[in-house]
Amino acid sequence: MIFEFAKRRRTIRKFNNNIPPLNDILYAISTAKEAPSGMNSQPWHFLLITNQKIKDKIREIAEKAEKTFYENSKGKLKNFLLNHNINWKKEFLSNAPYLILVFSDKRFPFSKESTWLSIGYMLLALEEKNLSTVTYTPPNPKEISKIVNAPTLYNLEVILPIGYPNENKKKLSRKKLEKILNYDKF
Amino acid sequence: MIFEFAKRRRTIRKFNNNIPPLNDILYAISTAKEAPSGMNSQPWHFLLITNQKIKDKIREIAEKAEKTFYENSKGKLKNFLLNHNINWKKEFLSNAPYLILVFSDKRFPFSKESTWLSIGYMLLALEEKNLSTVTYTPPNPKEISKIVNAPTLYNLEVILPIGYPNENKKKLSRKKLEKILNYDKF
Numbered sequence: 001m002i003f004e005f006a007k008r009r010r011t012i013r014k015f016n017n018n019i020p021p022l023n024d025i026l027y028a029i030s031t032a033k034e035a036p037s038g039m040n041s042q043p044w045h046f047l048l049i050t051n052q053k054i055k056d057k058i059r060e061i062a063e064k065a066e067k068t069f070y071e072n073s074k075g076k077l078k079n080f081l082l083n084h085n086i087n088w089k090k091e092f093l094s095n096a097p098y099l100i101l102v103f104s105d106k107r108f109p110f111s112k113e114s115t116w117l118s119i120g121y122m123l124l125a126l127e128e129k130n131l132s133t134v135t136y137t138p139p140n141p142k143e144i145s146k147i148v149n150a151p152t153l154y155n156l157e158v159i160l161p162i163g164y165p166n167e168n169k170k171k172l173s174r175k176k177l178e179k180i181l182n183y184d185k186f
Numbered sequence: 187m188i189f190e191f192a193k194r195r196r197t198i199r200k201f202n203n204n205i206p207p208l209n210d211i212l213y214a215i216s217t218a219k220e221a222p223s224g225m226n227s228q229p230w231h232f233l234l235i236t237n238q239k240i241k242d243k244i245r246e247i248a249e250k251a252e253k254t255f256y257e258n259s260k261g262k263l264k265n266f267l268l269n270h271n272i273n274w275k276k277e278f279l280s281n282a283p284y285l286i287l288v289f290s291d292k293r294f295p296f297s298k299e300s301t302w303l304s305i306g307y308m309l310l311a312l313e314e315k316n317l318s319t320v321t322y323t324p325p326n327p328k329e330i331s332k333i334v335n336a337p338t339l340y341n342l343e344v345i346l347p348i349g350y351p352n353e354n355k356k357k358l359s360r361k362k363l364e365k366i367l368n369y370d371k372f
Binding site: 002006011027029042050118119125134158175180181183185 | 219302304358363366
């Protein structure tokens with residue numbers, strides 16, 4: 001069952017205008033906060049954004065840095081981006097009905113690790129509610145943290161734009177199990 | 187449903203002698219590999235250990251470093267460890283029927299983040315199969331990587347000892363949602 005959700009889930013960058021129930025969003029965050037963490041420190045913090053002006057501002061600041069990032073990309077990365085039709089424009093930051101910004105609290109050991117583990121929980125809970133997202137990591141997390149007045153103790157780990165899909169995408173394929181698994185020794 | 191598994195799951199450090207079906211272990215790894223990753227790089231690698239000699243060796247090397255770590259721990263960390271009856275002994279490394287070592291491939295951007303997200307997937311899949319674990323992060327991952335001949339491009343992120351529980355533990359409580367969630371701005 002968990003496998004089925006994991007298998008079914010694919011990254012979505014285009015969202016339609018239907019607004020998901022707030023309860024489904026809170027369900028996913030409630031799931032994330034059940035994750036384990038070093039010393040049970042629960043070093044995560046979530047910011048749920050629906051205000052259009054704040055979303056627009058985040059998009060503006062992120063896209064400014066994305067332009068530079070894309071101009072400087074080369075090799076494999078550049079090819080991947082071209083082949084997958086990904087560019088500096090991040091419409092989803094202003095178009096998705098919800099943004100969840102996920103922060104880790106630097107004061108705790110393994111805060112990054114624990115927070116990303118909790119993001120894994122969240123993605124599966126979103127999938128269960130038929131909600132789509134992309135794990136978007138902006139090139140300039142600190143600038144974006146400032147816009148939303150995040151305490152400097154927090155690292156912005158990811159932005160999850162959330163909504164219902166407005167694109168028909170196949171999931172990118174995964175390697176076979178034998179390619180990523182060894183027994184006893186390498 | 188995902189929430190129920192997340193809520194139910196608790197960390198277990200003591201395992202009984204019953205050996206879980208290999209298929210349940212492979213189910214959890216198969217779930218983990220469906221996780222998203224930057225550029226779909228799938229920067230994770232899993233090592234599944236059942237060989238007793240290798241488990242014993244890992245325990246020996248980890249415990250040597252743990253002794254130093256515990257001798258040097260102080261303050262909040264020391265109190266947490268004492269209160270939760272955690273010490274330098276890591277019996278689970280040799281007693282658990284299975285160890286999964288999870289590595290991230292340093293060559294890819296966001297390899298740590300993606301790998302920990304996939305560990306989140308794995309924990310929920312294990313819980314679905316009524317399997318228990320603890321996300322154990324040894325103080326000396328490089329020494330342990332050497333024992334199992336891991337390529338130096340790989341970082342050992344976590345060791346998951348897996349089996350059925352031999353302790354009756356309550357899950358440590360989590361903060362209320364309102365403590366970890368803000369709306370629109372901090």
